[in-house]
Amino acid sequence: MTRPASSVFRRSGLTLDLWWIPRALILGLLAFVIFGPLTNLLLWTVAERWYFPHALPIDYGFSYWARVFAPRGNAMESLGNSLLVASLTVLVSLTLAIPAGYALARLQLPCRAVILIAFLIPQAFPNLPVYVNVARLFYQIGLNGTVPGVVLVHVTHGLVYAVWIATAAFAAIDRELEQAARSIGAGALRAFRDVTLPLAAPGLLASAIFVFLESLDEFTGSYFVGAPDVNMLPLLLYSAGAGGNYQIASISALLLLVPSIGFMLVVERFLKSDVLSKVGQ
Amino acid sequence: MPPPLLGLLLVLPALVVVLLLFVVPLGASVAGAFVVGDGVGLGNFVKTFALYTPDIVFTVLIVSLSTALIGTFAIAIGGYLTLGENPRAVAILRWLYRWPMFIPFIVVGQVLRTFLAKNGLMNNVLIAAGLITPLDAASFLDWRGIVIAFVWKQTPFVALLVAGAMASVDRGTIEAARNLGASRARILVEILVPQVATTLMVSLVLSFVTMMSVLSVPLMINAQSPTMITADIAFRINAYGDYGVANALGLVSLAISACAAIVYLRHSVRERT
Numbered sequence: 001m002t003r004p005a006s007s008v009f010r011r012s013g014l015t016l017d018l019w020w021i022p023r024a025l026i027l028g029l030l031a032f033v034i035f036g037p038l039t040n041l042l043l044w045t046v047a048e049r050w051y052f053p054h055a056l057p058i059d060y061g062f063s064y065w066a067r068v069f070a071p072r073g074n075a076m077e078s079l080g081n082s083l084l085v086a087s088l089t090v091l092v093s094l095t096l097a098i099p100a101g102y103a104l105a106r107l108q109l110p111c112r113a114v115i116l117i118a119f120l121i122p123q124a125f126p127n128l129p130v131y132v133n134v135a136r137l138f139y140q141i142g143l144n145g146t147v148p149g150v151v152l153v154h155v156t157h158g159l160v161y162a163v164w165i166a167t168a169a170f171a172a173i174d175r176e177l178e179q180a181a182r183s184i185g186a187g188a189l190r191a192f193r194d195v196t197l198p199l200a201a202p203g204l205l206a207s208a209i210f211v212f213l214e215s216l217d218e219f220t221g222s223y224f225v226g227a228p229d230v231n232m233l234p235l236l237l238y239s240a241g242a243g244g245n246y247q248i249a250s251i252s253a254l255l256l257l258v259p260s261i262g263f264m265l266v267v268e269r270f271l272k273s274d275v276l277s278k279v280g281q
Numbered sequence: 282m283p284p285p286l287l288g289l290l291l292v293l294p295a296l297v298v299v300l301l302l303f304v305v306p307l308g309a310s311v312a313g314a315f316v317v318g319d320g321v322g323l324g325n326f327v328k329t330f331a332l333y334t335p336d337i338v339f340t341v342l343i344v345s346l347s348t349a350l351i352g353t354f355a356i357a358i359g360g361y362l363t364l365g366e367n368p369r370a371v372a373i374l375r376w377l378y379r380w381p382m383f384i385p386f387i388v389v390g391q392v393l394r395t396f397l398a399k400n401g402l403m404n405n406v407l408i409a410a411g412l413i414t415p416l417d418a419a420s421f422l423d424w425r426g427i428v429i430a431f432v433w434k435q436t437p438f439v440a441l442l443v444a445g446a447m448a449s450v451d452r453g454t455i456e457a458a459r460n461l462g463a464s465r466a467r468i469l470v471e472i473l474v475p476q477v478a479t480t481l482m483v484s485l486v487l488s489f490v491t492m493m494s495v496l497s498v499p500l501m502i503n504a505q506s507p508t509m510i511t512a513d514i515a516f517r518i519n520a521y522g523d524y525g526v527a528n529a530l531g532l533v534s535l536a537i538s539a540c541a542a543i544v545y546l547r548h549s550v551r552e553r554t
Contacts, residue, residue, distance in 0.1 A: 023370045027377065033433070034380050036403060037396035044395055051400065096298060099291035107288035115292055122303045123487070126494035126538055128511050129531025132518055133306035133313065156302040159295055217385030220496045223515070234387045234497070241391055241501060250395065253388045260383040 041257075044250035064247035075236060075252065082216055082233040085147060089154040089215040090208045093162040096155070097207065101166025102192070106175075116167070119160045127157070128220055135224040145229030153221040158211035165210065169203025170196065209263055217256060311535070313528035325529035332526075337533055339507040343424055344492045344537075347431035352485050354436045359444035359477070360469040364455070382437035389434045390501035397421035397429065397502075426502040427509070431492050439484040446480035447473050482545045489541045493534050510534050 044050070045064070047057035068075040103109060104116065122130075134153060135144055143149035173196060181191040219234040227235050233252050241249035317324035330337075358378050365371040381389070396402050397420065404418040421429065450473060458468050474481070499509040510530050517527040 019367070023367065027370065027373055030374075030377055032406070034377060036406070037392040037433070038380075040396040040402040041392045043402070056405075096295040100295040103288040103291035107291070108285050109288040109292065110285055115296065118296060118299060121299060124490060125303075125307060126490060126531070126534045127303075128494045128496055128514055129310040129528060129534065130303055130306045132514065132524070132527055132531065133309040134302060136524065137306060137309070152298075152302055156298055159299060163295060213383065217387065219385070219387045220494070223496065224518070234385070237387055237391060238497065238501070241394065246395060249391050253391045256385055256388050260385065260388075261380070264379060264383045 038257075041250050041253055044246050045254055047247060064251060068248060068251050074231060075233075075248070078231045078233045078236040078252070079255065081147070081231055085150050085154060085222075085230075085232065086212045086215040088147070088151045089158055090212050092151060092155045093158050093211045094166075094204065094208060097159065097162035097166045098197075098204070100163050102170050102196070104163070104167040105170035116164070119163045122157050123160055131221045131224045134221075138225055144225060145227075147230055150222055150226040150230055150232070153225050154211075154215040154218055157218065157221065158214045161210040161214065162207045165203055165207035166200070169200040169207070172203065173199045206267070209267075213260055213263055216259065310528050310531045313524055314532040316525055316528075325525040328526050329529040329533065333510070333513055333530060335507045336510060336513055337537075339424070340493070340510045340534070341537060343427055343509065344431075344489060347428050347435070347492060348485055348489050348541075350428070350432045351436050351439050351488055352481065354432065355439035355443045355484075356469070356474060356481070358436070358440040359447045360465075360473060362444045363447040363450075363473060364465045364468060378440055379437045381434050382441065384434065386430075386434060386495050387497040387501075389430050390498045393426060393430045393433065394422065394501050397426050423503050427499055430498045430502055431495075435488045435492065439481070439488055442480050442484040443477055446477035450476045478548070482548055486541050486545045490538045493538050 043057060046060050046062065048059035048061040048063060050057040070076070104112060109115065131153065138144040138149045143152070177195055177199070178191050181195045182188070186194065217234065219238065222230070222232045222235055223238070226232055233256055237249050237252040237256070240246075240252065314325055315321050315323070358374065361374055362371055365374070384392075398404075399418055399420040403421070404413070407413045408415055408418060454472055455468055458472055459465075463471075494511060496511045496515055499512040500515070510533065514527045514530050514534075517523045517530065
């Protein structure tokens with residue numbers, strides 16, 4: 001890309017056209033590998049009947065959508081639970097992460113690096129054995145199969161994003177802005193509320209979205225701590241798929257997919273490079 | 282209040298959550314592996330290795346193969362994004378490769394279960410293209426399905442980090458090698474990859490650990506024997522309530538992950554000396 005412009009022009013003759021053959025082949029193959037499975041999923045969401053050896057669904061229709069979105073269907077209950085748990089997870093995570101992130105970015109802390117690494121622990125160990133024991137622990141104190149129990153499990157997993165991104169967001173703010181507010185008479189809390197917090201808002205929003213998606217998509221923890229009392233969308237997907245109902249499974253998969261892909265497309269708008277370059281520092 | 286104390290006070294609640302809800306249960310899992318009846322012993326491990334040795338070997342092979350493939354594809358993608366000379370092809374690749382990154386594992390499991398099935402879109406396209414006959418169409422829902430699911434989902438993550446690291450490698454070195462007549466493949470292998478080795482290893486170790494703890498993919502794509510350790514743990518708990526063997530299996534998966542981390546540490550020590 002950084003080659004001089006003249007060489008690009010020189011190559012723009014016959015050579016360039018021929019090189020597009022392998023390029024198109026490889027990029028086309030990659031596109032098939034990535035979008036083929038997703039297309040297959042979309043087909044399943046509108047397939048009324050589809051079995052071997054038919055290459056495409058025999059009948060198309062939306063009757064399974066009607067079943068999923070029926071007011072009394074358990075899909076609506078799962079969706080509601082998933083959204084409730086994800087929102088509460090964001091609330092709890094940010095309540096914990098904003099003070100922690102501010103302290104890690106601004107105040108002098110002993111063993112700062114160790115504290116930052118500590119939040120990575122839940123990502124750095126296989127977490128299935130941990131969830132099994134959390135479920136056992138929660139069972140003894142009556143938290144198993146409750147919404148707060150599932151929220152706590154998701155918070156633990158999401159804290160690394162919340163704390164790391166919040167720290168980076170606070171670190172990216174010019175310290176002098178705060179000092180200016182202080183010098184014209186604002187107290188420490190007031191300066192934080194009126195100057196620092198609004199400036200850090202885009203980064204905090206990004207961390208909130210990260211935590212929300214992590215919670216929405218989390219399966220293993222919900223499977224051990226939530227099921228069967230708290231039904232969540234990933235659990236519905238799993239049980240519908242296990243029961244051979246690929247339409248319901250595909251529709252719930254699509255519901256989980258849309259926010260994830262939407263976030264992938266806009267993530268760079270929230271996480272500016274000045275914040276990104278400070279993540280993990 | 283002195284600032285260090287105030288700072289600790291602000292960090293403490295978040296730390297306590299990680300400690301109570303992750304570190305303590307992790308300890309309980311390690312300790313629980315040695316609890317037999319009312320005493321302490323190695324009974325759980327005897328049972329674990331008698332019943333699940335094939336699954337442990339299967340898990341190590343699957344995750345190692347997936348990690349190797351992920352690393353290879355990530356280097357290829359990162360390398361083309363850095364060295365590619367056609368801006369349009371680079372832009373298309375940059376737009377294309379990231380799609381699976383944020384797709385949750387449970388959705389990956391469902392998506393690939395339908396795609397790789399005997400009647401899935403993959404076989405249908407191959408038949409339509411005349412590459413195989415309908416009679417040859419086989420289901421990929423065995424160990425190959427798990428590897429494909431892992432590689433599909435984890436490659437973008439590693440490629441993103443590797444491409445980022447490659448972009449910050451000094452362009453001068455690359456241009457100099459180019460002017461001396463080095464091919465792009467040689468620049469990739471001899472200049473770029475050694476310079477991003479740390480990023481590559483860290484992201485591969487993180488991927489390795491992630492794959493070691495994914496439950497949904499093995500459950501959805503290949504639940505029959507041999508399967509992965511995670512599926513066995515879930516089965517021990519749900520079918521027998523057998524926490525002893527489940528924790529022993531958990532400790533085995535911890536040990537396997539630790540081996541991956543040790544390989545990484547030895548590599549980074551060698552880099553520094």
